[in-house]
Amino acid sequence: MIVMKFGGTSVANAVNINAVKAIALKASQNGKIFVVASALSGITDQLLLASQLASAKNEEFRELLSQIEKRHLDLVRELLPLEIQSSVLSHIKRSLNQLETLLEGCFLLGEKTNRSADAILSFGELLSSYIVYEAIKSVSANVAYKDSRELIVTDANFGKATVDFEKTNQNIREYLSESNSPITIFPGFIASTTSGETTTLGRGGSDYTAAILGAGTSASLIEIWTDVNGMYTSNPKLVKQARTIDAISYHEAMELSHFGAKVLYPPTIQPALDAKIPIAIKNTFEPENPGTLIGGAIEGSGGPIKGISHMENITLLTLEGSGMIGVAGSSKRLFAVLSRHGINVVFITQASSEHSICIGISDSDAGIAESAVNNEFASEISANRISPCILEKGLCIVALVGEKMKSHQGLSGRMFSTLGRNNVNIRAIAQGASERNISVVIEKRDVNKALNSLHETFFEDNIRQINLFVIGVGNVGRRFMDQLKKQQQFLRSDRKINIRVIGISTSRKMVFEENGIDLEQWEMRLEAGNPADIQEMIETVKQLNLHNSVVVDITASSDVAGIYGAFLGKNIAVVTCNKIACSSEYQHYNFLKELSRQYNAPFLFETNVGAGLPxxxxxxxxxxxxxxxxxxxxxxxxxxxxxxxxxxxxxxxxxxxxxxxxxxxxxxxxxxxxxxxxxxxxxxxxxxxxxxxxxxxxxxxxxxxxxxxxxxxxxxxxxxxxxxxxxxxxxxxxxxxxxxxxxxxxxxxxxxxxxxxxxxxxxxxxxxxxxxxxxxxxxxxxxxxxxxxxxxxxxxxxxxxxxxxxxxxxxxxxx
CATH class of the missing domain: 3.30.360.10 (Dihydrodipicolinate Reductase; domain 2)
Known part of the structure; x- marks a missing residue:
């Protein structure tokens, strides 16, 4: 028995659903399968927005509803044979009429409850799963459809309901014993209370649905089919060198998903862990790729670090004061008041002096948390024994995760020294006793630099990436670009240095490409670039905030020499053949040298004297x-x-x-x-x-x-x-x-x-x-x-x- 869940991108259009169909039919040849479908990509967000507009008495919800209807009807017409379209289209329209009734109710009342929101959001999965069912049924009669709400029972905590596993498992086992179909299609994300009211399992809950069904059936495997080849060593959108993890433990996967690895919804792992069912993360569009296997006592490959994850939009809330020292129950009161207001704490650290406690919460909860905590400790604040809580918004958590970290010394030191070398300021640190996770809180603007530098340290076989911004491509600059193009591969393979040219600027034009400029086409890319602007160039280099950034000045310009400080003060190295800065007033020369030392930004000018001579x-x-x-x-x-x-x-x-x-x-x-x-x-x-x-x-x-x-x-x-x-x-x-x-x-x-x-x-x-x-x-x-x-x-x-x-x-x- 295998449970297969297909995400929103996997069912986004007719081509993708046909891929899902092929995968499901192939798998069913080896035994019974359950298929869980997410909503079409983007539909849940549209449903949420429509409900918000309707409850705000904004007529624009009707246009949004029309877009949702059109997308599903167009999908049916493109995907299914003409002879069966009529009945399916009728079913889709009836469902959409029910959705319209719910939205009209929100519009008339001018409000949206958590209960009505769950009912509205459920239509994404109900519609997509039915379309997937009809697509498979069009080529195979041995397929069934089952509404997950008839099996998965929860409490009435609308929006993020808690599953009653005893009743749910009983329902699943009964259905399994009665069903003879090799393939059963389920809508993900949704469940119901004992009284039959629709609930949802939280955003990403379709993964959880698959895990619940897997645990209830004692499946041999749970497969999460998505649009990537598995879990990655870091976010591949930010870290281009990130690679898939071949095998990972339940606890490691839980840590990574908790700290932002979006390929897997964190609660998914617990039911599989309890039932000791492995989870495979697979790519719908590369089904032969092995993906990532999540299980118990899996060694896999690589060192003690399995992945580097991050969580954005974090606020640090700090409560401190002498009134906390030696006073029992301060922490309990803090967490209790946050719990009463439904605020999730994702990060905790406390000094051994008991003088302060620091927690990480979502930016969206910051205002409520500040008010609630200050009210809870109002008497201590008025007596000046505790200060009003301090909020720092717009931060990010970066976490190193690995089951074998506890048996390797020095990992924390390597992490902190790597961040320090790259001028990434650490605001808070936490490490659990299990030593599976070292987490730090940093500025959001530093996340790209932090992830890339840490990935380079722990995963890239000592390959150091250098990101160049070249100013001036005249006679010398052109030779430099030619030498760089010729030696690029040698440097990577022999010297373990990967050089990318991110930006090129002349007095006339400039061009920037975050993933690197193709050195075979740099002249063409530059010619098609934007007009040169020295201040815009400075801001672009700063905003990109790439680790190991180097500005290379190959000009004789006093204007360019005058901006070195703007780079060195941001931990950006400067290499120059331009003698003007180092021969300027001694005070300025010394200032640049001090910046270089203070911010660990190399300032190198060997060619100022003797060209290439040392x-x-x-x-x-x-x-x-x-x-x-x-x-x-x-x-x-x-x-x-x-x-x-x-x-x-x-x-x-x-x-x-x-x-x-x-x-x-x-x-x-x-x-x-x-x-x-x-x-x-x-x-x-x-x-x-x-x-x-x-x-x-x-x-x-x-x-x-x-x-x-x-x-x-x-x-x-x-x-x-x-x-x-x-x-x-x-x-x-x-x-x-x-x-x-x-x-x-x-x-x-x-x-x-x-x-x-x-x-x-x-x-x-x-x-x-x-x-x-x-x-x-x-x-x-x-x-x-x-x-x-x-x-x-x-x-x-x-x-x-x-x-x-x-x-x-x-x-x-x-x-």
Whole structure:
């Protein structure tokens, strides 16, 4: 004997009901089955709204009733053979006439009772189950229909009735012994009192109906057929990496369903648990998928955590005061008053000091609860022994669930450290003595980040997901995107890092896709995006609130550099090749570093100095290990090194500068490089990272350009000026050649002072043989006093800069 329940999506239309029919007929070949049908998806909500409109004397309920009627009649006409449609349509219309009478009564009286609401809501299942019955009967005569109200007996608690299992089980056993049909169809959700009045079993009660029938018949299996492949390790709508759970215990399933796993109505499990009947969660649209099996002592696969669930729209109610310490019965009074007002408590925690007790309730109950609790403790509040209760609304409960949690140490620590790293503030904590569940209360806005980060920690084989927001896809940015596309699969399989690009922005356009932008089509998606708006971009990144978010700035924009704080303060990492922020006022630079430390948001800018060379990282490691930097000498401009390595007077200086720009060695405005400002920024950053307080104006810059060149009105004007004064540059080169030397643009820092400028370098100096666009840095420290630590290599170019940015992103992934 198998009991099969089909949910609202499974019976939503003719195609789906035909799938249900095929599944039921196949199952009936192996023995007797009971089939429980939910209302068509969305119908229960429409019935509830119609009853509310009618009781409010709003005529719009009639239009809603017409929509309900049309949907069911259209379904019959599409689903059933023409020769049997007439009788079925007549039955549906008679039922709808009864429904209309009930709604008219609510309209005339201007009120809706719980009793009338149950009667109205029952029509969803009554109509759908009858249509399913007729669909199966059209191909098989061996099918019966039974109204669940004739078997399931409850009390008169309309809206969420309590089942009288003794009478119900007796009725079910009697029906089973009398029925010869291999298939019997039942409406879910509904039952009746001993006097025959219709009651309902609570939203999701069709699952419960199946469990009640299963327990009453001692079924071998209860199957819950829905539109997903079983219970998931987390909500797959929020956690894309969530996967189905192959097997789970009754208690684990109960915990997960209680905390929001909507695939199963929580009360369903108890009758199956009592009767030791396994429950299978199956997909109507993938019937061959094994789904999830719920039972006793099921080991299944995986670690101690079986799932991560969450419950939204939670209010924390806190009652505290010295009047609770050592006073017996305070908790009892609190829970008693909530019970009298029908308020369900879903979360409880109390400090060992007895000074306060904190409970979680639904947001919808918050107002009633506040009034009821304050009235109950009015005398203590007036005497200032207890404070008026405190409400915090709009929260969410996140729960780790697993039967084997009690035998594994450190799970709580991993949970809390994961949330802490992602800047998710925990408002309250609860863990039962059974240790099947660790629950925390957090802000609702953090739920996506919390679920994804916890899922990554406990289920994803140490695969860390990084969500990128890329600003700037010019020469360097385009190379970065190409490198990312090429390495995406390798990073996931070899480095256990899954990188998704969530947003891309330029000065003109921006695009965001929460599930990740296809890197094969990013240019097309960007072109079709919205107009760029820097404030809208900031708000979008914040609202998405994705875990392991990284903003990647591949621009030279002061506007973009000015918004780093908005991200770092929200636990969003920043990776940048833009030197403006780190070379801005020391107070701002230090502020960004403090934000990074305070909110555990990496702020990485390796490419600010030396492009892809590990200069800043090496310097940080020296300082962190206790070494002290005394002096820095460096050639830090790949563009200037390229220019002076290639300029010998045979080709005009302006042409060499133009070629450097074409190859991507200079900034878009080459005056930034040729003025020494770019190099000054770099030595300033190195001085600051060495632990020195210094401003850009403290750095001496020695100008080598013709007078007035830097003040040119535009870049073309600048090139015109330097083209006119070619002899100025020829003279500089000739002077260096006289001494067998070369020109290098050198940055120096020593004794708290820094300078940048063109120097004549002798052949014996390490800088002399620096070719092409290479950079070189010499660190003189306590440990490298006589012989400096030297870092040398390509210090400019789109590819190496992109790879340096890429390396910083990987550092975030490994953080």
């Amino acid at each position: 200069i800043i990282d090496t310097l940080k490691n020296l300082v962190a290990s206790g070494d002290k930097v005394h002096k820095i000498q460096a050639v830090l401009s790949g563009s200037l090194n390229f220019i002076f390595n290639n300029y010998d007077g045979s080709v005009p200086f302006a042409d060499i500068v133009t070629e450097a720009g074409i190859q991507g060695f200079t900034e878009p405005d080459p005056r930034i490089d040729l003025s020494g400002l770019d190099v000054a920024r770099k030595i300033l950053i190195l001085a600051r990272e060495s632990g020195n307080v210094m401003e850009i104006d403290d750095i001496e810059r020695k100008d080598f350009l013709p007078e007035g060149a830097l003040n040119a009105a535009s870049v073309p004007d600048f090139f015109a000026l330097i083209s006119k004064d070619e002899k100025h540059f020829e003279a500089m080169v000739s002077k260096a050649k006289e001494f067998g030397s070369r020109l290098k643009y050198v940055a120096e820092f020593a004794d708290g002072k820094a300078s940048v400028g063109l120097q004549v370098i002798a052949p014996e100096h390490p800088f002399y043989h620096l070719e092409g666009k290479d950079n070189i840095v010499l660190f003189y420290t306590d440990r490298y006093f006589d012989q400096p630590l030297i870092i040398k290599g390509a210090g400019a170019g789109a590819d190496v800069t992109a790879s340096g940015i890429f390396a910083d992103v990987i550092r975030v992934g490994n953080n």
